[in-house]
Amino acid sequence: MTTLTLALAGDTMLGRGVAERLAGRPRLDTLFSAEVRRIFEQADLAVLNLECCVSARGERRLDPGKPFFFRAPPVAAGLLAQLGVDCVTLANNHALDFGFDALADTRTLVEREGVRMVGAGANMDLAREYAVIRADGVRLAVIGVTDHPSAWAAGAQRPGVAWANLGGGIPDWLAELVAQARRNADAVLVTPHWGPNLTPRAPGYVRAAARRLLAAGATVVAGHSAHVFHAAADRVVYDMGDFIDDYVVDPWLRNDLGLLFLVTLEGGGPAAPLQPIRLTAVPITIDHSYTRLADDREWDWISTRFAESCEEVGTAVTVRDRRLVVEWA
Numbered sequence: 181m182t183t184l185t186l187a188l189a190g191d192t193m194l195g196r197g198v199a200e201r202l203a204g205r206p207r208l209d210t211l212f213s214a215e216v217r218r219i220f221e222q223a224d225l226a227v228l229n230l231e232c233c234v235s236a237r238g239e240r241r242l243d244p245g246k247p248f249f250f251r252a253p254p255v256a257a258g259l260l261a262q263l264g265v266d267c268v269t270l271a272n273n274h275a276l277d278f279g280f281d282a283l284a285d286t287r288t289l290v291e292r293e294g295v296r297m298v299g300a301g302a303n304m305d306l307a308r309e310y311a312v313i314r315a316d317g318v319r320l321a322v323i324g325v326t327d328h329p330s331a332w333a334a335g336a337q338r339p340g341v342a343w344a345n346l347g348g349g350i351p352d353w354l355a356e357l358v359a360q361a362r363r364n365a366d367a368v369l370v371t372p373h374w375g376p377n378l379t380p381r382a383p384g385y386v387r388a389a390a391r392r393l394l395a396a397g398a399t400v401v402a403g404h405s406a407h408v409f410h411a412a413a414d415r416v417v418y419d420m421g422d423f424i425d426d427y428v429v430d431p432w433l434r435n436d437l438g439l440l441f442l443v444t445l446e447g448g449g450p451a452a453p454l455q456p457i458r459l460t461a462v463p464i465t466i467d468h469s470y471t472r473l474a475d476d477r478e479w480d481w482i483s484t485r486f487a488e489s490c491e492e493v494g495t496a497v498t499v500r501d502r503r504l505v506v507e508w509a
Contacts, residue, residue: 197426238278269324271299299324
């Protein structure tokens with residue numbers, strides 16, 4: 181029997197205030213507590229949404245409707261590797277904040293550190309390409325897509341993101357990509373950037389798209405975009421919320437209080453393919469561009485909100501050693 185632990189984190193923004201913090205002390209412990217770092221050390225593989233470019237080049241794109249632009253310094257790529265991240269998705273609405281050169285730098289800098297990148301590239305084929313990461317002989321395929329902005333979609337000869345119109349389901353190319361990845365890997369993670377910001381629950385089209393991704397062959401679907409965590413259903417986390425940033429805190433939704441997710445997969449070869457059996461959520465707090473484990477009061481708020489959100493979709497949550505557990509098998 182093979183067991184694999186996958187660490188998953190949501191929106192990871194290493195620019196602006198986080199970058200300023202790094203400038204004074206460019207070390208991993210400047211951004212993450214020892215307990216958070218230990219969670220990544222104990223996982224076999226780790227994937228997150230990188231919500232910024234990583235570059236020293238580029239200019240802000242001229243877009244009067246876009247108020248925020250995120251760019252991390254080149255040192256951030258090495259810190260992701262030190263944290264234990266194996267793959268990032270750049271399929272989101274900040275991949276092109278500083279233009280095509282910064283996007284190209286991001287891929288070069290991140291992959292130079294041994295971290296794979298999906299969801300954006302120099303053309304449509306590269307942006308849609310999945311990555312296969314490995315641990316103990318197990319192959320995990322990672323697919324990154326975003327449903328916004330459509331204007332940033334990669335073209336045949338144009339850099340951009342892997343854009344998919346998820347409002348009406350999932351496009352044929354994405355269903356075929358998931359099926360292909362399933363044939364060439366032991367498990368498939370699809371990590372979409374979908375839905376609007378600062379909403380307490382996933383919209384109907386997101387829930388429908390998640391079901392179709394599972395039907396196409398996804399093993400796990402883990403989304404992001406809302407900046408707050410949503411419910412978990414069978415093999416789905418609708419939104420993982422934020423992992424690190426300097427964002428203004430909504431007093432009701434509390435986007436500074438979040439979750440770091442661990443997925444346990446088990447399988448025993450062709451007769452018993454690798455399947456997710458358990459989701460474990462660890463309450464975390466983003467404290468002035470620094471991520472740590474939640475304290476007692478924060479833990480109570482997070483655990484109550486996650487349990488109530490999951491109850492809305494028929495998912496039961498239990499508490500074990502200050503972690504929130506959803507059994508998937």
